[in-house]
Amino acid sequence: MMAQIQEIMGFGQxxxxxxxxxxxxxxxxxxxxxxxxxxxxxxxxxxxIALVVVVSVFPAVNLPSIEPGxxxxxxFFSETLVGFMFGITLRxxxxxxxxxxxxxxQSTSLSQLLGGxxxxxxxxxxxxxxxxxxxxxxLADLHIKIxxxxxxxxxxxxxxxxxxxxxxxTWGVDSVASIFGLGFVLAAxxxxxxxxxxxxxxxxxxxxxxxxxxxxxxxxxTAGGMILLFISLPILLPIWLQRFDAxxxxxxxxxx
Numbered sequence: 001m002m003a004q005i006q007e008i009m010g011f012g013q014x015x016x017x018x019x020x021x022x023x024x025x026x027x028x029x030x031x032x033x034x035x036x037x038x039x040x041x042x043x044x045x046x047x048x049i050a051l052v053v054v055v056s057v058f059p060a061v062n063l064p065s066i067e068p069g070x071x072x073x074x075x076f077f078s079e080t081l082v083g084f085m086f087g088i089t090l091r092x093x094x095x096x097x098x099x100x101x102x103x104x105x106q107s108t109s110l111s112q113l114l115g116g117x118x119x120x121x122x123x124x125x126x127x128x129x130x131x132x133x134x135x136x137x138x139l140a141d142l143h144i145k146i147x148x149x150x151x152x153x154x155x156x157x158x159x160x161x162x163x164x165x166x167x168x169x170t171w172g173v174d175s176v177a178s179i180f181g182l183g184f185v186l187a188a189x190x191x192x193x194x195x196x197x198x199x200x201x202x203x204x205x206x207x208x209x210x211x212x213x214x215x216x217x218x219x220x221x222t223a224g225g226m227i228l229l230f231i232s233l234p235i236l237l238p239i240w241l242q243r244f245d246a247x248x249x250x251x252x253x254x255x256x
Contacts, residue, residue, distance in 0.1 A: 021079050021159050022054045022061060026150060028083035034094035035134040035142065037087065053147060060151045061159070078162050085163075085171070086153060086251055092175050093244050097133045099183025100236075101126025107187070107194035108225025109218060125229065129186075129237075136237050137244060149248040156251075186240060189232050190225065197221050 030050040031037050037046060104110075105123035122130075184191075197217065205213045 018061065018159075019054065019058065021075070022058060023050065024076055024079040025083035025159075026050050026053050026057065028080045029087040029146075029150070032084060032087040032091050033146070034090055035138055037091070038134075053150065056147050057150050057154070061154045074162070075160060079159060081163060081168075082153075082157060082161075085168070086149075089175060089247060090244065092179050093182070093240070093247065094130065094133060096179045096182040096186065097130045097240065098122060098126045099179055100186035101129040103183060103187035104129075104190035104225070104229070107190045108228070109221050110225055125225075128229070129233065132233060133237060133240060136241055140241060140245070145245070145248045149251045153251040182240070182243065186236050189228060189236075193224060193228055194221070197224070 027047075027050040030046055030053065036049055102123055102125075105125040108125075110123060110125050197220070201213045201217045204211065
């Protein structure tokens with residue numbers, strides 16, 4: 001009877017340890033996750049989401065063998081770092097929408113229309129594209145995809161695996177570079193329209209110097225930018241969603 005009680009207590013202790021380690025990685029992941037980890041989401045809601053995800057992932061993860069008396073500080077730090085890096089990778093992808101919106105707004109004279117709901121005011125065009133992207137990933141079953149991605153991440157990067165600092169630094173540089181690359185690709189139609197507009201205004205100004213081309217062209221580029229936004233957004237957002245889903249489908253490729 002005592003042996004059975006000790007076995008049950010040992011199992012409960014292992015389960016509690018596993019739950020805590022899962023919460024470290026998943027909690028850090030959810031805290032920076034796009035949509036679910038934004039500043040507008042209350043901390044209690046983030047905590048509840050993290051606990052729900054932990055419960056969902058718990059049956060698919062095995063606890064590694066931990067020697068009695070071994071220091072757990074490095075293990076706690078490693079799990080938190082892995083979760084944070086995976087979440088910040090997805091956050092970087094969402095910020096590519098803000099970069100694309102900023103480039104598009106600057107190209108179409110819409111950069112100073114309105115401020116955004118953030119510490120640093122964003123152009124209204126950036127907020128439209130960003131919020132549309134967040135709505136799209138939520139409608140595309142984000143909650144199911146992140147659970148599946150975390151299970152795959154634990155399969156290929158189990159608890160107790162430490163990351164190499166040099167690889168982490170390289171990953172950070174590549175991730176930041178990818179933000180601007182993807183953002184420029186998404187904003188390419190607006191840059192092209194801006195180039196055509198400026199060339200046309202230069203030709204008109206050369207042909208008719210007495211015409212105030214700035215007063216004529218400003219409403220045209222503004223209206224053209226808004227029309228181009230509504231035409232191109234249904235095409236550009238699926239491209240961004242494919243990139244987002246690719247990271248969730250292969251989470252190990254997103255990490256060093």
